[in-house]
Amino acid sequence: MQKTLFDKIWDQHVVEHISNDTCILYIDKHFIHEVTSPQAFAGLDKRGINVFRPDRTIATADHNVPSIEQSKTISNELSRKQVEELVKNTAKHHVNLYGLNHPFQGIVHVIGPELGITQPGMTIVCGDSHTSTHGAFGCIAFGIGTSEVEMVLSTQCLLQQKPKKMRINIDGSLPSHVVSKDIILYILSKLSTSGATGYFIEYAGSAIEKLSMEARMTICNMSIELGARGGMIAVDETTFNYIKGREFSPKGKDLAQHLEICSQYYSDIKSVFDKEYDFTTSDISPMITYGTNPGSGIKISDPIPYLSSIPEMERLGFKKALDYMGFEAGQTLLGHPIDYIFMGSCTNGRIEDLRAFASIVKGRKKASKITAYIVPGSMQVLKQARAEGIDKILNEANFELREPSCSACLGMNDDKVPKGKLAISTSNRNFEGRQGPGARTMLASPLTVAASAITGCLTDPREFL
Numbered sequence: 372m373q374k375t376l377f378d379k380i381w382d383q384h385v386v387e388h389i390s391n392d393t394c395i396l397y398i399d400k401h402f403i404h405e406v407t408s409p410q411a412f413a414g415l416d417k418r419g420i421n422v423f424r425p426d427r428t429i430a431t432a433d434h435n436v437p438s439i440e441q442s443k444t445i446s447n448e449l450s451r452k453q454v455e456e457l458v459k460n461t462a463k464h465h466v467n468l469y470g471l472n473h474p475f476q477g478i479v480h481v482i483g484p485e486l487g488i489t490q491p492g493m494t495i496v497c498g499d500s501h502t503s504t505h506g507a508f509g510c511i512a513f514g515i516g517t518s519e520v521e522m523v524l525s526t527q528c529l530l531q532q533k534p535k536k537m538r539i540n541i542d543g544s545l546p547s548h549v550v551s552k553d554i555i556l557y558i559l560s561k562l563s564t565s566g567a568t569g570y571f572i573e574y575a576g577s578a579i580e581k582l583s584m585e586a587r588m589t590i591c592n593m594s595i596e597l598g599a600r601g602g603m604i605a606v607d608e609t610t611f612n613y614i615k616g617r618e619f620s621p622k623g624k625d626l627a628q629h630l631e632i633c634s635q636y637y638s639d640i641k642s643v644f645d646k647e648y649d650f651t652t653s654d655i656s657p658m659i660t661y662g663t664n665p666g667s668g669i670k671i672s673d674p675i676p677y678l679s680s681i682p683e684m685e686r687l688g689f690k691k692a693l694d695y696m697g698f699e700a701g702q703t704l705l706g707h708p709i710d711y712i713f714m715g716s717c718t719n720g721r722i723e724d725l726r727a728f729a730s731i732v733k734g735r736k737k738a739s740k741i742t743a744y745i746v747p748g749s750m751q752v753l754k755q756a757r758a759e760g761i762d763k764i765l766n767e768a769n770f771e772l773r774e775p776s777c778s779a780c781l782g783m784n785d786d787k788v789p790k791g792k793l794a795i796s797t798s799n800r801n802f803e804g805r806q807g808p809g810a811r812t813m814l815a816s817p818l819t820v821a822a823s824a825i826t827g828c829l830t831d832p833r834e835f836l
């Protein structure tokens with residue numbers, strides 16, 4: 372029988388069929404962080420039970436963590452309490468914590484893959500919507516709510532309804548200075564933020580096959596912004612090469628056997644999807660968002676759409692978003708002044724992203740009016756960046772490389788964008804107030820953010836070719 376990648380993994384993890392589409396699913400890896408775990412642990416305590424598989428549970432602190440002077444106490448009381456609670460709960464339940472100052476600390480979706488905890492064919496969950504990131508390794512990975520976190524902590528299983536399957540094919544070679552972030556912003560602009568609601572996406576096609584693992588993660592990361600349950604990519608040589616030698620990856624003879632098993636994780640040629648889309652890279656340019664959802668992307672040189680081109684039902688939202696952003700329909704954004712830049716997050720906080728940013732700012736200087744947050748996704752990324760001299764390149768260009776945190780991706784720590792200020796950001800969400808109350812956010816790739824940081828206004832990275 373011809374099976375999709377999704378079905379292969381799903382079927383291997385069904386513990387029991389409950390009804391037609393609802394199953395009890397075994398979960399291979401459960402990541403937890405300080406924001407969505409406290410109530411789940413409180414639930415366990417109330418029931419007087421322990422974490423069922425502490426060895427399958429991995430904790431880190433990321434959202435409430437400051438991106439400077441991590442070795443000092445967190446000054447914000449609420450943030451400090453959240454992190455302290457995680458320390459207490461993980462110690463009590465014998466769960467490994469990569470907390471503050473630990474060499475493996477970082478954003479949950481950055482550390483899983485880079486440490487080799489994330490492996491092909493797994494089911495992976497976390498109380499965090501961007502768990503879809505791990506799907507880049509040929510996994511079923513998705514975000515869950517706090518009550519589900521409690522369910523997984525106590526049973527290592529989850530009650531799940533099987534989603535429908537969508538395949539998005541992207542063929543071709545990427546033009547210079549067009550990167551995976553532009554691909555996913557482009558897909559979002561075509562399908563909208565509800566375009567994949569009820570589906571699990573598989574990304575395929577020659578463009579995806581050519582991408583590095585970091586670039587694939589960027590795409591899978593934003594699957595949730597399409598409304599999808601998750602996104603995934605078939606396992607191939609690129610996956611294997613990434614996995615090899617990672618801290619917790621199988622080693623020696625086990626590795627050969629492991630890779631053999633992993634090589635089954637692709638969709639069979641005649642497998643059927645509920646919906647398919649085809650795109651080509653020649654249509655994709657550097658992208659920028661003008662509105663207050665990640666679906667509001669346009670080519671960086673295109674004008675914001677005119678009201679007349681917006682469907683009647685969406686006009687109110689369109690106008691509201693433009694009011695918030697301080698933009699006008701038909702306006703071209705290239706050259707528009709920017710106040711803040713954020714380079715980081717689980718979308719673009721990996722070493723390859725920092726290299727891309729550094730490749731543009733090298734030998735240049737940051738525009739003096741720009742406030743920049745440049746934040747590695749993990750301690751490992753920070754270490755690597757320092758080893759490669761990226762910190763020096765940044766310093767010489769008047770930037771500073773901070774410490775791992777979700778940072779300015781969302782206003783849960785000290786790194787915020789002030790009310791009314793305009794930021795260009797490599798993160799995944801541009802909702803009203805996402806980077807701080809009243810903050811305005813445009814989403815883009817690390818290259819576009821770097822180019823804009825140098826000029827102080829929205830700049831096409833192709834100008835730096």
Ligand SMILES: CC(C)[C@H](C(=O)O)[C@@H](O)C(=O)O
Nearest residue numbers: 406407434498499500501781
């Ligand atoms: C805080 C957390 C629950 C949230 C999520 O689920 O995604 C956050 O990571 C985000 O990006 O908005």
Ligand code: SF4
Nearest residue numbers: 501716717777780781
């Ligand atoms: S970096 Fe942003 S999107 Fe990713 S987990 Fe943290 S807050 Fe969520």
